[in-house]
Amino acid sequence: MKEVLYGKEKLIPVVDSVDVLVVGGGPGGLGASVMAAQNNCKTLLAERFGSLGGMAFHGEVNPFMYNHLDKKSLDRPVFISWCEKMVQYYSPAELERVPFDATYGSTLLSKDFAMLAMEDLVLESNCRILFHHVLADVIKEGDTIRYAVFQTKSGLCAVESKIFIDSTGDGDLAYLAGCNYEMGNQQGNCQPMSSCFKMSHIDMTRIPDKKTINELFEKAKAADEIHCPRENVLYFTAINENTLHFNTTRIVKKSAVNARDLSEAEIEGRRQIREFIRFFRKWVPGFENASLHSIASTVGVRESRRIRGKVYQTVEDFHNCAKYPDGIARCNYPIDIHNPDGAGCVCVKIPKTEYYEIRYGALLPENCPNLLMGCRAISVDHALHSSIRVMPPMCSIGQAAGMGAALAVKNGVYPSEIDGKDVRNELIKRGAYL
Template sequence: MKQISYVLKEDVPLAAETEILVIGAGPGGLCAAVTAARRGRQVALAEHYGSPGGMANVGEISPFMPNHCSGECLDRPLYPEWLNRMRSYRSLPAIANRHSEWDGRTVSRYGAMLAAEDMLLEAGVKLHYHHTFFDLRKEDGSITDVIFHGKSGLRAIRAKIVIDATGDGDVAARAGCRFEFGNSEGYCQPMTLCFKLCNVDKNRMPPRQEITALYLKAKEAGRIDCPREDVLWFDDFDSDVIHFNTTRVVKHNPLDAEDLSDAEIIARRQLRAFLKFLREEVPGFERAELHSVAARIGVRESRRILGKAFIGIREFETRAKFPDGIARVNYPIDIHNPSGSGTDLRHLSEDEYYEIPYGCIVPPGVSNLLIAGRGISVDHALHSSMRVMPPVCSIGQAAGMAAAMAVEKQCRPEELNGAELRAELKEFGANL
């Protein structure tokens, strides 16, 4: 690619100063900000979009995946609080229409957004929407200012502790942190554009395996071009709505703007083909209409920022526990084939879990940075287990608690005693 020479040199207004700055308002950023603010700290949250919730909002992700052990939620307290608050935005008929094991975790993007904002505002978090991360300033190994781009140009926010909740580790990478990316071939898990259909006659829908058989027949005939091996769909509260998590875009780099653009186009091409296939070949979908389509494609995996600790598939297999464990995970290894068809699923039994140690969210080399979200210090395989929203909420609340404690103790996050952090999280209500 040809290069141009461009040097940006201008004064940037300092828009705000705060104790803790969280960048990204997805589940990890939400829980980090709320935890630190409820601890009494001054917290600002900067978000690229105009509303919080991350992929539960703009990605149309529903339902949230399960992370339970012996029937008990592993991600207390903020994750179930968020779910419960979402229910206040549902209609009474929708609440009454409970008909599957997923109902408790089935969400509306709008409910997820509004409930998240309720929690943030009630906690006293200062919200900076339409703030896209642009750059940062470092002095003596510490981030002093984070620079954002928006409609008013560039603006900076100064903070004592910075939490990267971008999902892609954008802040950490810019700060010089080391990271891993993808599998051994350099491919990340595929991207997916979620969508919902309405006007579906659920009483006439065939069983899952029959829909998949019809899909595979359509694929073989060339009517659908999608690498996924089956049709992944979930029921919805609304009596005529079905959610689809079934498009698949492989071998595209989620950190490359052109690849992302191409992935969006490919995914919507697949969506059109699925809509035609379902209407013409699957009973119950003859009158189906688009209910909603994600505002952006869903990214399962990108950077994994290396931390003071690193865990992987061995820790999953041995159900590893740690004195400074900050989150517990029972969700399976769930690797959607980065190169094509197939999904690698490896389950724990219902009474087993592994723990994520504090060091996995503490990148060395940047003294005031923490990671909250899917991009923590784990390998490609384990990432497929901890990347889903419930454990990400637990990771976020741990990052928020660590940031608050670091401010209180006037120390670097890496200097915190992980066992003490764990104890504070338990006092906060965490299932540890």
């Protein structure tokens, strides 16, 4: 097997050589890998865990937030294909509870079926998958990445690729390649992390309205029984009967890209979940016999690095509903900032008949010509990030990165040499709503 020199004296095996390597199998990685593979690139998707899904599966996030123009999903083709595949797994009773409309798109999600559907789509596109490969480093030649280095059960190994797509959510690949980045708000604090969970066996006929639940939450806080900086209880319907989904823990002032902070965040998230289970059973009618249905297997990260790109988009684009010739994805999801420091959320909307566009240049890191960002870590400011980060537009950003990579491979050039207008046109041919 071919080997490559890693560091001054270590030779490591080169386990694969591809046109496009996508690192990270969340919504962004899904869009990127499927679009690159469908456009004739030899594509490999590497993921640190044993299944795809990213926050949709490992973070147990629900539902797919809306990103619509007049009730029509702005995210196609990959996002809608993902939803369609997912709902094929639903039982007739689940489909009756959660009817799916392919025009509207966004829906409640089963994390397990979402994960299975993702794997279906990726494998059907002829993209291969490497699970249990944690990106650990890169080997560069000048500004260009030649190999991604992975930590695996069999030790370090390398994958050679012409083009790399960073879909790690945190911009790990770009960071390891030495790209510039920003974090958080003006104080450097990112949106809080949350550990999601679901409770089942709830007597739905007896649960009070949201206002009453929030009053009980305040009383439990005053009684020193619950310690969570959130201002209210955030919950959603789940596809399972008599089950609710909670996105209500809040872990503030921890960095998702600081290993010790991240470990502490896991413990703090589950500490809050223990309190919430006790709170619901003791204080909230209908929950007396409620069971813990599931807990996210990893803490949910809303925000971390944002890699500086050739184009930097700000919240002004949101307010101005800015459109660009090289716009590669459309978004009208609100500015949605969970307070990085404590209680409260900021939510600002644009009209339902409007949207703004994300530009191809925001996916191109400044100083690394064969790298594309296909995840939430694109080149936008803190406020705009809070809008682009939800799963449907994330899938579209990923698919644009995949298309940029495919055009670069086809033309034998770097993604940074591809005109964003061409990426947009090719996406339209593939069914994108642009």
